[in-house]
Amino acid sequence: MLRAINTVGYVGLLRPAPGTWGSLVAVLLGWAIEHWLGFLPLLVATLAVTALGFWSIRAQLGDSSDDPSEIVIDEVAGQWVALLFPAFGFWSRGLSMGVDLHMVWPGPVAAFICFRLFDIWKPWLVGRADRRHDAAGVMLDDLWAGLFAGLLTIVLAALYHIVFLGLI
Numbered sequence: 001m002l003r004a005i006n007t008v009g010y011v012g013l014l015r016p017a018p019g020t021w022g023s024l025v026a027v028l029l030g031w032a033i034e035h036w037l038g039f040l041p042l043l044v045a046t047l048a049v050t051a052l053g054f055w056s057i058r059a060q061l062g063d064s065s066d067d068p069s070e071i072v073i074d075e076v077a078g079q080w081v082a083l084l085f086p087a088f089g090f091w092s093r094g095l096s097m098g099v100d101l102h103m104v105w106p107g108p109v110a111a112f113i114c115f116r117l118f119d120i121w122k123p124w125l126v127g128r129a130d131r132r133h134d135a136a137g138v139m140l141d142d143l144w145a146g147l148f149a150g151l152l153t154i155v156l157a158a159l160y161h162i163v164f165l166g167l168i
Contacts, residue, residue: 002060005052005073012070020116022072026079027112034083035098039091046080050143053077058135065133074142078119081146082111085154110156114149123148 007013014021034042053073060071086107090097097107119142122130126148129140 002056003070005056006060006071008072008076012072018069018072019075019119022075023079023112023116023119025072026076027083027108027115029076030080030083030087031097031108034087035096038096039084039087042080042087043084046077046084049073049080050077050139053139054136057138061135061138063134067130067133067138071138074139075119077139078142078144078146078149079112079115081143082115082149082153083108085150086111086157089154089157106160107153107157110153111149114152114156115145118145118148118152 004010008022008025011021011025012018030042030045033045053076056073057071087097089107118126122141122145126141126144129137129144131137132140
């Protein structure tokens with residue numbers, strides 16, 4: 001059961017780049033949650049998967065310093081953190097990311113790309129968490145990557161609106 005949870009229904013077994021597959025599934029699931037249920041359910045789902053990830057990774061790894069690439073529940077948590085930023089932007093304006101697909105796809109796509117960049121590059125706090133070499137570090141590096149990706153997504157959205165639309 002732990003393996004099914006930590007691999008997110010065995011998505012983590014896909015090759016190559018199981019982290020990217022996990023992130024792709026996460027952004028699609030998160031986008032669907034936000035589209036059909038709203039921002040607040042996405043926030044609750046993010047908190048729930050984060051708590052589940054901390055528990056399940058610790059239960060599977062124990063005191064091991066391994067970070068098996070097949071574990072992708074951390075990618076789901078981090079990707080959803082990144083996705084919360086554009087989702088909040090739409091929600092605060094009374095909109096959903098799924099209302100008008102030709103206008104809203106850049107938010108989730110930017111969150112996905114930015115998250116993968118921070119997760120692979122591992123700058124600053126992301127790398128520090130990754131170097132913990134424990135179960136908590138497995139989750140924390142992706143949560144930091146999600147936070148930084150979310151912030152960068154909002155900066156990119158602001159730049160887009162200023163430069164191309166002359167708005168804010």
